[in-house]
Amino acid sequence: MDESLYDLRTVQVTRYVTPLREGGSMPALAEADDGFFYVLKFRGAGQGVKALIAELIGGEIARTLGLKVPEIVFATLDSAFGRTEPDEEIQDLLKASVGLNLGLHYLSGSITFDPTVTHIDETLASKIVWLDCLLNNVDRTARNTNMLLWNRELWLIDHGAALYFHHSWQNWEAQATRSFAYAKDHVLLPLATRMTELDAELKGKLGNERIQQIVRQVPDEWLLAAESPFATAEEHRQAYAQFLTTRIAHSATFVKEAQHARETII
Template identity: 70%
Template sequence: MKYNPPEIRTVEVTRYVTPLREGGSLPAIVEADDDFLYVLKFRGAGQGVKVLISELIVGEIARALGFQIPEIVFATLDEAFGRTEPDEEIQDLLRASEGLNLALHYLSGAITFDPVVTTLDATLASQIVWMDCLVTNVDRTARNTNMLMWKKELWLIDHGAALYFHHAWSNYEEQAKKPFAQIKDHVLLPQASELDAVDKASRAILTPERIQAILAAIPDAWLTGVESPFETAEEHRQAYATFLETRLSHSEIFVKGAQHARKALI
């Protein structure tokens, strides 16, 4: 089956509302020309466009798997923003982020998921654990769940720390075949008793064609330049495809790793 790339809108940032200082990359709440609020991830932050690429790839993988994800948009930042901001640190960040950035719809009134207050069923917990193993997401712990409850539904957010292999690109094909050791700290691992069933169902959804369609949505400009270890955007894009498709075809490795980590907990 042929899949088309996700339809991702482009908005223009019209107002910088407030910084979100929970993370080192200083994301911010902004308003765009469609009058909606977004959480903006800056290309000029410490880890550059790699965080934006992770947000886009993993967010759309999560959406394909049926999870609730805030709408992802491309957000254009005009050079004028850097001139009026009084905070020098934020001013530098704005200037370094002129052009195309990534933003996610701001879920106003959402509350942080608390595993003590809300218990997820085994299948949903297993689905989230499985996906985080696939994309090597280190950021779904009890300390920082990166899940929200909004309108009585669970939403997954903040996937910039996933796909951490792309910060070096060393032996990435071999890394794709390894278990995910950090899964031992996953906030939902104790409830994830259905990993075998979830593995089969999830792999059926994430076909090579669907992976390729998701990767096609990455702007070429984010895949070229000084940060890219590859000569062309397409070569860079296909390296992500190789990692994900290899990891999917060897999913029994990270599934068994997660199951062993779970046995050590319960």
């Protein structure tokens, strides 16, 4: 496997265009020096670098499983950026985000996925629910699907709420083997009929080598800035790898929980 195929690009942010929505994370549409627009996730917002770590790991695992995710890039803000921003709250956010942030390619013209309007097949639904159970992603509900339709295809966005155990790291080894109770709230659970059938295939795509490739892309500066019980960035990085490989090995546990939850709501 050619590791260079998975290297993330780095862009320099040149223009803050507009905030995308209210809330703690305060993402924004921004333009970069490559001429493209990105949805920018700031290290100085809300959950800080932990949300960026979850976004990177979750997005790259989704891509490995063959699911569609906008290109993820590292996005650099220099200290001069945002000085002319008139909104004080946004200016404070930009000042707190100097350095390396994260961007997702902006899907211009996309629309929010609405399960009452657009039907997706059971294979795709099963893969997405499996992914979110693996990642402990609590944020793919009917209220907030975090999926877009673009060019007639379904795209996954916003994995910042995944891996929620890393906000405290308490009992994280044990959490890796547990089921995922929030599967019952997943917007696609009613359609996820093939999780057991697809389990071995999905696990096979996420071998130890691929997991290591993904976690190696998490920057040291994010790991060192995130509060954790680990002494070094590499120990911190390998804890993510251990959590993921353990959880993948115990996927039958969360698949069974999701099946049970689906039977309950059908």
